[in-house]
Amino acid sequence: MTKETLLIVDDEEDLLQLLKRSLEPDLGCEVKVASSGGEALNVLEREPVDLLLVDMKMPEMNGLELLEQVRAGYPWLTVVMMTAHGCIELAVQAIRMGAYDFITKPFDHETLVLSLNKALERSRLLRENLNLQRHVQMHEAFQNLVGKSARMQRVYEAIQMVAKTDLTVLITGESGTGKDLACRAIHALSQRRSNPFVAVNCPAIPENILESELFGYRKGAFTHATQNRTGLFQEAHKGTIFLDEIGDISPNIQAKLLRVLQEKVIKPLGDTKSVSVDVRVVASTNRDLGDRIRRGEFREDLFYRLNVLPIVMPSLRERPEDIPLLVNHLIEKHCAALNRPRKSVAPELTEIFLRAPWPGNVRELENVIVRGLLFAPRDEILPEDVGFHRPVKGRIPGKDAPSTNVPYKDAKEEALRGFHAEYFGGVLTATRGNVSHAAKLCGLERQALQQLLRRYGIRSDAYRTN
Template sequence: MKKEGASKVLIVDDEQDMLTGLERLLGYELPQVIVETASRPQQAVAMVERNAYDVVLLDIRMPDIGSMELLKILRQKDPWLTVVMMTAYGSIETAVEAIKRGAYDFVTKPFDKNVLLQTLNKAIERNSLIRENLDLRRRAQGEPPLDQFIGQSEAMRRLCEQIRTVARTDYAVLIQGESGTGKELVARAIHSLSPRRDQALIAVNCPAIPEHLLESELFGHKKGAFTGADRDHRGIFEEAHQGTLFLDEIGDIPVGVQTKLLRALQEGEIKPLGDVKAKKVDVRILSSTNQDLKEKIRQRTFREDLFYRLNVVTLRTPSLRERREDIPLLAAHFARIACRELDVPVKRFSQTALEALMECDWPGNVRQLQNVVRQAVIFSPEDVIRWEDLMRIEMSLGSVGTVEHRCTMGSSKPLTPYKDAKEKVLQDFTFRYIKDLLERTGGNVSRAAEYSGLTRAALQKIMRRYGIHSQEFRSET
């Protein structure tokens, strides 16, 4: 039976034992993921034509159709498909070539379970972001890229104005911000508004490429430069010539590669591994990080001169905590998308549910909010998503803590039920009101009762309940 709202992964391998083992592993470790398998290339192509998959896990060696050709066909069927290659250690070079041709990442056999699960989770998140951006583009119908940014807060207006300004320049831009705040979306908006918009934008997830391959991927290599280099290989810098190169999570680049990256930025040229000649490249650099690069400089794990080359202009993506007033707009937007995906009538949030969402700290930021909204759409039985539905997500999924101890979406501050919250506000108001009343009347209970419209007995009862004593407010004669 289909799990409503679940992600879908297609595993393509000609070894049935491998398919069975992976299907069993993912079914146990990722219960919210639907796993389907294909043992033949033609079967995989037909399945991608019929279904929308979040990730395809594709073996590097397939019969009948080579893996590169199969990758090309699958991406022709779905240009935004996220493909992760499975490869033996001896075929890593082929997997890297597959990344150049559109694959997202690769994992090596025999699998390290944690690495495999982490890679798949990241691929699913990446696909979710891509599909969301595509939906925004379709809805925008050619409107400017900044219309993809949902929110009317001062922080978002300031960010959009900064994007417009820096897009007109050719300066290197460092985008700083927490995970899930849309740093890649900012980079794509800058490129789309820049004079280089008609050229390539190439995004590189720096932590995803093994250290021993990163230099070759960035700058390329000549045939024979190292064991396994059986042909010349164009680097990402060359691929991005006259366009834009986005280095995601730049703080994870090894120090040795940092030195060569600095030279490329300073000289405007690269030297592929094994080549004696340098090549001129014209590339605009955008980079992002969620780390404190100045602290990494103090720890000598990041070059200071490279930092200033990358940090000509700094943009900071605000966390969701800093723009809470945008949460109702974002929640409504994500709810519309989820309802359309699930083919159900549009649902809206009640006021108390919105207030609950706005109370949370959101450590996962916009991405986390979107996931919670999707769950709320699935589990709310009516057209209005209520506070109780958010609590039901708590108890049924266990993904965001418990009602009694944590904010529903990961805040350190507990969510208070509406009735209790209202009572607390009323108590605070009553306490402040009575104190102010007695201060103004110098502790005269009769006059205080007269001014407040209460009887003396009723006022004294309230004072006893809150531990307020009239003598504390009487002036000494």
């Protein structure tokens, strides 16, 4: 266990050495000394200190001035003041400014040791409280990012590392991998966590509106601009702005974002003056920005400004060992949200989950779980409840070679069932269970599609999301 550290600050060198020799064995801690307030601040910058013992009267920077700087920069640090008998009023002032205690000179050694032991105990309690708070913050930040795989452990480590900085982060990964959750975790673990978090779904906002949404506008800047409006960058001042799917924004918006990142200023539409903003930018994309740069669709200089601290979110295919954990998490989450009794997933459906390609990643898995909770008639969700067909002897029909352990006619029928379940399942997922739209995509008449769905036991209502 690391020894606790006491830093004594006094301009009397003889007293410093005397206190160091006498207090180290009696307190059982490491004692460091500083002969001025400036020297003490340098020590605090370099290494951790548990307790500060400060003389009230020193040249250049007195004890109260040092206390004020310590409270501003190290609010958790316990400070005990030393003062002469005639300076009790100053000692009381120090207590009001945040000092834990004061000791009058000349002091009795046993009284000093007792007082410092109490102060060290306070430091221990504060440290334990801070560690508990950090643990709670970590748990809350990562509660929606589920997984124990090596790839997810690297993601957690990267998030904790970048959260300590104020630099721009670019999160990449396929749709549905949780890029937005990673961004929220970065904000929750950062020094900006008590300030605004503003998320912007860039592709969802038309280009002609996105600029005014991001940067704001002044009255009269365009038709219908009847009053001033604050942009999202200003709303995120002192906090974090999340630019989701930034790879889809236009070159015009790209140029303006580059200026924000370079100069930390924005210019609202119709304004002649720039406005300073203090915002941490986190962006995400499921696009290959390198390819878009080569095609001239994305600015290379903007990419390098964004890609200061990159984080890659793994696809579900790359971490199948996390699927059982995700299934349990999603069941608990949506049972509470839907007010449904808890259900389990049948072993054969878990097998399908583990081997499915999941192009929509966690979001697709979540949709399947929701369908199962809504439509499974029993306490156990079966493959047919969510539009999958049961695997035969460990295989997924339509994915592997047909089994040779069954008659040809049965194997053919099983393969057809698997094909139709997979094909129509994909189409109905894309159309959210709308049979008419699905029929158009398939090139079939609606009635013909309904007959096939009935024949192979595929329920369109299992794919409806609302």
